[in-house]
Amino acid sequence: MTPPPRGTLRRAVALLEVDRRRAVQAVVLGTLALGCAVALAAVAAWLIARASQMPPVLTLSVATVAVRAFGIGRGVLRYCERLVSHDVALRGMTTLRTTLYSRLASGQPGAVLGVRRGDLLARVGADVDAVGDVVVRGLLPGAVAAVLGVATVAAMSLIWLPAGLALAGCLLLAGVVAPTLAAAGARTTQARATDGRARATASALGILDDAGPLAVAGRTATELEALRAADREVAAATDAGAPTAALAAGIGQVAVGLAVLAALLTGVPAVVSGQLSAVGLAVVVLTPLAAFEATSLLPAAAVQVRRSRAAAARILALLDAAGPSAAPRPAGAAGRAHLTARDLDCGWPGAPRVVRDLDLDVSPGRAIAVVGPSGTGKTTLLLTLAGLLPRRGGELELDGTDVEDLARPADAVVHVAEDGHVFGTSVLENLRVARGDVTPDEATQALADVGLDAWLAAQPDGLETLLGPDGRTLSGGERRRLLLARGLLSPAPLLLVDEPAEHLDPATADAVVRSLLTRYRHRGVVVVTHRLSPLADADEVVRLDGGRVAARGTHADLVERVARYREDLAEESREDA
C-alpha cells in the first residue's frame, strides 16, 4: 500500500468548504475553555501562595471570584465549542456529499457503475464521515493546542522567562514529538496489518457464507485455522507498532513532569536571589500541571489525520475517476432516433473486450432480441449501446452523431438494467424516476403491462406502498418487472431491456417478452433474454457466442438454419411441458 500523495488531505478538506468564521469561532471557544483550566490552576496557585503570607482577606477577593468563574467557564465554553465544531464538520460533510454526488452524476459513466459493486458504496459513506471527522478530531484540536500553548508560554515567560522557555520545549515534546511518534506507530501497524486484516475478513465471511458446505466437506477446521493464522499476522503487526505508540504515550507523560521540574530548578535559585517572587514561583511550578490537557489530545488527533488521509485518497480517486463534468453538447434530434453500431467492441474499462465486431440497427418500429449462453457479454453490450459504458472500438451513432458526443443519450435510449435500483420510496415515486409526471393511471397501466396487476391489487396502499431499501420487500421476479414497467414509462424512443424474464415461470416470462416485442415495438426495442419461445415476434434475433455474432436472422430463419438454436428451443419446450 503506497501512502497517499502529499496534499491529499488538503484537497479533500478544501472540498468540505469549511466556513472560516465558524471554524475560528470553534478555535476561540476551545482555547478559552481549556484556557480556563490553565488559568484556574495559575490563579489558584497564586491565591494559595499569597494567602500563606496572611495578607488582608480583601486583597484575595478578586482571585477567589476568578477561580470560581474559571471553574464554571470551562464546562460551559467547552460545551459551546463542541457544538460549533460539530456543526462545522457536519456542514462540511453535506457539502462534500453533494459535490461527490454531482460529480459522479455528471462525470464519466464508468465511475458511477463501479460504485454499485462490492462495499464501495458503504465505504463512500464512511469515508465522507472520516474526512469530516478530521475537522473535529484532528485540525481543530491542533489549532486549539497551538493557540493555547503560545498564550500559556507567553504568560509564563512574563513571570519567569526560563520557566516559560522550558514549558515551550515540553509542550513541543508533548504536542509535536509524541503525536508524530503515535502516527508513526499507527502507520507501522497498519502497513503490516492490511494483508492480514483483509485475509481475516475474507476467511470469516467465507466460513459464515458457506458454513453448511464446509462442514459437510469436513473443511471447517482448516478454514478456522486459516482465520487464526490471519489473526496472528494482525497481532504481530500490532506488536510491531506498539513500542512506538508506547514511547509516544511515555513522552506525553514525561513532558508534564519535566516542565514542573524545570520550573522548580530554575525558579528556586531565582527566589533566593530575589529575581522572582515566592508567589510567582508557586504559579510557574503549578501551572504546567494543567497546561498539557490540550496537547494530550494530539496523539489521537495525529492518528485521526492519518486515517482521514486514507479516506480522502479514496474519495479523491473516485472523483478523479468521474473526471471533470461533461461539457453540455447539443443533443441529437431525438425524433427519429436511429441507433447504428458498426464493428462495435464492448468491454468494461480495463478488462478484456467481451463483444467484438457487432453491427446493429435499432430504430422505432424494430424489435430485436439478443440471445446466447450466459457470460457472453450481452449485458455489457446493452450498457454500451445505452452510452453508459464507453465503447472499446468501432462506431456507435445516434442519428449520425457519435453517442459519446451526446450530452444526454438517455433522452433517446433508455436502459432497463438487471440490477436497476429500487429506491426506498413508494411504488409510484419509483416509477416517476422514468418521468416526473407519470400519472397514477399510467403507472397502473404500465404495471398491468408487465403482469404486476395482481401484485399491485394485493398491496395495502396500492401505488403509495413503500418499498424497502433496494426493494428488499420484492421477490426477484416482481422486482425485475417493476424495473421494466419503469423503463416502459420513460419518454425515450428506444428501449434496451436486460433479461426481463428471469425469476419468472415460463408462461409469465414469455408473456412479458412477447408484450415487449409487440406492444412496444413502436418504440424500438432491444431485449436480451434466455427465452427463445416468444421470439417469433422479433424482427431480428442475434445469437451471440464467445463474444461474436454466431447467427442472426428472424426466429423462423434461425430455427431452419441453425442447429444449435433449434436444439435449445426444443429443449426449452420440453422443459415447459
Add this chain to the structure above:
Amino acid sequence: MRPLDPRLLRHARAARGYVALTASLGILTAALVVAQALLLAHALGRAVHDGADLEAIGPLVAWLAVVVALRALATAAQERFAHRAATRAVAELREGVVAHAAALGPRWLATGEGPGVATLATRGLDALEPYFVRYLPQLVLAATVTPATLLVILGLDWVSAAILVAVLPLVPIFMWLVGRLTQGRSEQGLATMRRLGAQTLDLLAGLPTLRAFGRERGPAARVQALGDAHRRATMGTLRIAFLSGMVLELLTTLSVALVAVGIGLRLVEGDLDLVTGLAVLVLAPEVFNPLRQVGAQFHASSDGVAAAEQAFAVLETPVTADGTRPAPDLAGVTVRLRGVTVTTAAGRTPDGLDLDVRPGRVVALAGPTGGGKSTTVEVVLGLLVPDEGTVELVAPAGPIPLADVERAGYWSQVAWLPQRPVLEPGSVQEVVGGADDAARARAAALTGLDAVLADLPDGWQTAVGHLSVGQRQRVALTRALLSPAPLVVLDEPTAHLDAAGERVVLDTVRALRAGGRTVLLVAHRASLLAAADEVVMVAPVRTEALR
C-alpha cells in the same frame, strides 16, 4: 454490559492477563500520583514559605524526578500492552464467534440475528479496541487513583475532603439524570440520523439508474437537503448528548475551584499550613481526572461494548450436540424422513414430508420455488433439525436416528454440490481429486470440464479461484463424480446453465447411477426429473394459507 463483564474474561483469554496488568499499573499509578503531589507540595512549600534554597530541597526534587520517570514508564507500559491485548482479544472473540456461528448451521445464519454475525465478525468487534486501549485503563484508575487521592486528602484536610466527597456522588447521579432525560430524544435523533443517512446512500446507489433515465441532475439538491436535515437532527441529539459532558466538567472543575478558595481562606486565617494546602490543591483535580476520562471515553467504547454483547449472545446460543454413534456405511443405508416439517416465516416448508432415499437410486425433489426443497436437503444432511418429524438412517442392523450419528463420519460419505459450488483454493487437479489421470480425463469428458480446460493455458494446473461460476460448477461436478462418497446430493445443478450445460449434468447423473451411487437431486427442469428413478413433490403450506 457491566463496565467489566466477567464474560469478557471467560471468552477472551488475552483479556485476563491484561486486566491484571492494568490493575497493577493502576495501583502503582495511584501511589505515584500521591507521591508526586506530596513531594511537589513539600519542595514548593518550603521554597515559597521558608525561602529554602535548591540545596535544601535537593533530595525532594531528586525523588520527584524519579516519580516522574516511573509514571512515564507506567503509562508507556500500559499503552504497549493495551494494543496487544486488544488485538488478541478481538481475534479470540472473532474466532470464537465464527466457529460457533458456523456450528449453529446455515439455517441459524440465515435467520434472526444470523446475518448480523458477518458484520460483527468483520468490523463490529474491532470497535472493542478503544474499549481496551482507552476506556478500561481509565476505569481501573477511577477505582484506584480516585479513592487513594481522596483518602490522602482526608488525612491532610478533612474540610476539602468533605467538599470533594459531597460532589463525587453527584457525578454519577447527574450523569444518570441527564442520561434519563435525554435517552428518549437521542434515540429518536439517532433513528432520524440513520434514516437520513440511508436515504442519501440510496440516492448514491441509485445513481446508475437515474443516469440511465437521464434524471441524475435533480437529486443533487435532494442530497444537499438530506444533508442539512441530517445535520439538524444530529445537532439536536448532540446538544443533549454533550449536556452530560458539561455537567461532569462543571461539577468537577467547580469543586476543585471551591477547594482552592477554601484552602486560601483558611491559610489567611492561619488554620492550615502551606504544604498541606499545596498538596490538597495538586491532588484535588486527580480525584476527578479518571472519572472525566471515563466519561470522555464512554461513547467511543460503547460500540465495542455493544459488539461484545452481541458476541456473547452468539457464543451462548446452544449448539445441537454431535451424535455419538458411528455412522453406518451409507452404501447400504436408506435415509428415511417421516412427517418432516420445518416452520419458517414463509410457512411450513416442507410440510409433513415423507421421503426414502434408498441406496443406488436417483431421487429427485420437485416442487415450487421456496417450497422447501433446499431445506429438505439440509435436513437430510443433518445441518438442520426439523421442527416436526423424524430423520433416520435405516441400516441393515436397524434404524438409527440421524441426530445420534457422529456427523463427521456421516458427512465423509456425502458429496454435496450446493447451488453455488464452494471449492477450496488450489489447482483444478488438486480440487477435483481422483485416482489417476485416466479417471480424471474420463470424468472431465463427461462433465464438460475438458472443454473448459482446453481453453485455459494452464489446463489442470489452473487455480480454481480464476474460474467463472459456470466453470466452477463443472469442476464441482467432476469432483462429485470422482469422489468415492456413496451419497451424492445435487442442489439445482442446472441453474445458470444453458441447454448444453444441462446435458452435461444429465450425463453426470446417469454416470453416477451406473456407478451404483445414491443420488438426491433438487430439480426444476423436466429433463432432469425424467432422469430420476423417483420424483418426490415437496409441498409447502404457505403462511397465508395458515392464517
